[in-house]
Amino acid sequence: MRENSNQTTSQYLTFILDGEVFALDIGTVREVLEWTTITRVPRTSDFMRGVINLRGNAVPVVDLRLKFGLGQAEKTVNTCIIIVEVKMDDDLVVMGALADSVREVIEINAEDTLPAPKIGTTVDAEFLKGMARQDDEFIIILDIQRLFSDQELTTLQESDELAVA
Numbered sequence: 001m002r003e004n005s006n007q008t009t010s011q012y013l014t015f016i017l018d019g020e021v022f023a024l025d026i027g028t029v030r031e032v033l034e035w036t037t038i039t040r041v042p043r044t045s046d047f048m049r050g051v052i053n054l055r056g057n058a059v060p061v062v063d064l065r066l067k068f069g070l071g072q073a074e075k076t077v078n079t080c081i082i083i084v085e086v087k088m089d090d091d092l093v094v095m096g097a098l099a100d101s102v103r104e105v106i107e108i109n110a111e112d113t114l115p116a117p118k119i120g121t122t123v124d125a126e127f128l129k130g131m132a133r134q135d136d137e138f139i140i141i142l143d144i145q146r147l148f149s150d151q152e153l154t155t156l157q158e159s160d161e162l163a164v165a
Contacts, residue, residue: 008110014139015082015099018070022099023106023132023141030094031082032102035075052081052096061096066146073100086144106139108132110124113141 012023013032038050038061047066051058061081065073073079078101083094116128129141 002006003036009104009107010110012106012141013082013105014103015063016101016103017068017099017138021103021137024084026105027142028084028086030043030085033081033083035081035098054083054123059094059096061098063098065098076100085143086148106134112126
């Protein structure tokens with residue numbers, strides 16, 4: 001077994017969107033929920049599916065497939081909501097992200113992460129931290145902090161407040 005103290009390893013939650021494997025840094029993930037009722041909030045972006053009740057709190061839920069232009073998926077037994085925390089200014093915004101299914105938590109060495117390709121993925125390269133290879137497949141590593149603009153995060157936060165009112 002090779003041991004290298006200079007090697008940085010990070011853990012990622014992997015999930016599926018439209019047949020592709022994506023990953024989020026486990027430090028941004030709070031929990032994974034089964035599908036639950038999502039209440040639509042008027043006058044929000046198409047990718048903003050609505051809000052869910054999470055232990056008495058309204059949490060906005062976004063459809064990553066719609067955000068990436070992949071088209072809305074049909075709800076299946078594997079569809080889930082990944083609850084994440086995103087920094088906005090000095091606050092943490094808690095939100096849910098719909099995924100077709102969740103796979104597992106994996107470790108990826110920093111040296112095994114490839115730069116995000118400029119073309120060839122369904123996701124805008126500005127949303128990516130990079131890519132990694134596991135066995136015979138590539139894993140697209142998302143940068144949750146760059147996934148939503150400040151304006152979109154503000155809208156998500158406002159939809160949360162609207163739902164509470």
